[in-house]
Amino acid sequence: MNLHLALTHPIFKIISQSAAELGIDAYVIGGFVRDYILERGQHKDIDIVAVGSGIALAKQVAKNIPNRPKVQVFKTYGTAMLKYEDIEIEFVGARKESYTEESRNPIVENGTLEDDQNRRDFTINAMALGLGEANFGTLLDPFDGLKDLEAKIIRTPLDPDITYSDDPLRMMRAIRFASQLKFTIESASLEAISKNKDRIKIITKERIVVELNKILESDVPSIGFLLLEETGLLEYILPELTALKGIDEKEGQRHKDNFYHTLEVVDNIAKNTDDLWLRWAALLHDIGKAPTKKFSKKVGWTFHGHELAGSKMTYRLFKRLKLPLNDKMKFVQKMVFMSSRPIALAQDVTDSAVRRLVFDAGDHVDDLMVLCEADITTKNPKKFKKYHNNFKLVRDKIVEVEERDHIRNFQPPVSGEEIMEAFGLKPSREIGIIKEAIKEAILEGKIPNEHEAAYALMLVEGKRLGLKKNEV
C-alpha cells in the first residue's frame, strides 16, 4: 500500500533528499502514521527512523532548511530533535534493544528497520512509511497494524508479557491509547498488564502523570480508569479512588458506589469542559467519602466533612504524584471543598445563599457550577430534571446578583483606613468587627454593596461598640 498523500508536507521531501545525500534509508514511524490513517488530524510530533545515524540525518536536514533550525542532540539516547514551523521532528537511528530487570532503559545496539519495529510498543505504533526515492510513501507494516487499527485493537508486536515487563510504562500507554482512541486491549495483553502491574513501581511519577492526564483528557475518561482498576494499576496509582469502591449495607440501608459514581461524573464533565484541572476536580471530588463514612440508625449512611477531608487529601495526592503544587492544585482543592455547596443551594435558591456562593467561589463560580451539574448522576428522570432546573435557577440568580451586587472578588466598600479615621482609631480589633458586620450585611442583602450605605452602617456599628465619631 502507498500512502504518499500522508507525506505532502514539504518537510518529508527535505528529509528524503537529506537521507539520499547521506546514502541511508529513512522512514517516518509511529504516531504520525497511525493518526494519519485514523484521520485524527495532523500529528504534531513526527518520528523519523534512520538506518544509520539519526543525529547525522537531523544535522543534514537542518542544513537543507533555508533558515537552518537548531538541532538539539541527546547524545545518551542517540537521538536528535529539530523544529520546523510548528512541527517537532525527532530522529533516531534504527536500533535493537535488550532489557534488564531493574530499569526501563534498555541496552541498545544498531539494527535494521525490522529490529526497530520490533521494539515498538504496539502494532498500531510500529507502522512505517518509506522516505526513499523508490519507496516514498510505501507502508511497512510487519505486524498487521492496519488490521488492528480497523478492528480497534491494542496489541503488542512481541510477547505481551515480555513487552510490559521490559518497559512497564507501556501498560499505562496501552490504557491511555484505549481511552483516547476508544480501542479494546487484546485479552492476552490485558492479562499481561494485570500480571506485571507491580512493575509500575520502576516508572517515575512524572511519566505516570503524563499518561493519567491523557486519559483524563480523552472524550470518555472512564474507559481508561475502568481499565486501570480492572488491571490493578489504579490501586497503586490512585488508592484514594479504589477506596471508594463498593456498596455497604446496614439495617437495609445502602449508599451508592462512589467509585462508579465518580467515573460517571468525570464522563459528564468531559462533555462540558476541556480544562484538565476541572476534570481532576471531578475525579477527586468525592475522595473524602472513604475516610468519613459513618453509619447511624437514625440517619443511615453519612459522609460528614468529606469535602474538607477531600481537599486535604488532594494536597497529599498532588504531592505524592509530583503534580504541580501551585494555583492549579489550589483550584482543585477549592473545587473539592466547595463541591456540595450548589447542591445544598439548589434545594432552596435564596439571594443571600447565592451571594455567599459567589463570594466564596470568586472567579471559579462558573467552574463550580459545571462540576456540580456533572455531579447529577441520578437515574430517576424526574429528579434529574428537577436538579438541572434548580441549577438553572441558581445560574440565573448568579447573573442577577452579580449585576446588582458585584460580589465576585469582593472589595470592602469601606476601607480600614476610613474606619480608623472616622473614629480616631489605631489598628485594633474593632476595625475587623465593623468590616465583618458590613460584609455580612451585604451578603445577607440588608444593604447594597455601595460606599454610602456601608458608611452609614459603619457609624451604627461604631456606636454600638461605644466608639466616638471623630469630629473634624
Ligand code: ATP
Ligand atoms: P502521542 O504522540 O499521541 O503520545 P505516539 O504514538 O506518537 O502518540 P510518542 O510518545 O510520541 O507516542 O512515541 C512515538 C513512537 O515511539 C510511538 O508511536 C511508538 O512507536 C514508540 N514508543 C514510544 N514510547 C514507547 C515505549 N515506551 N515503548 C516502545 N515504543 C514506544
Ligand code: MG
Ligand atoms: Mg507522537
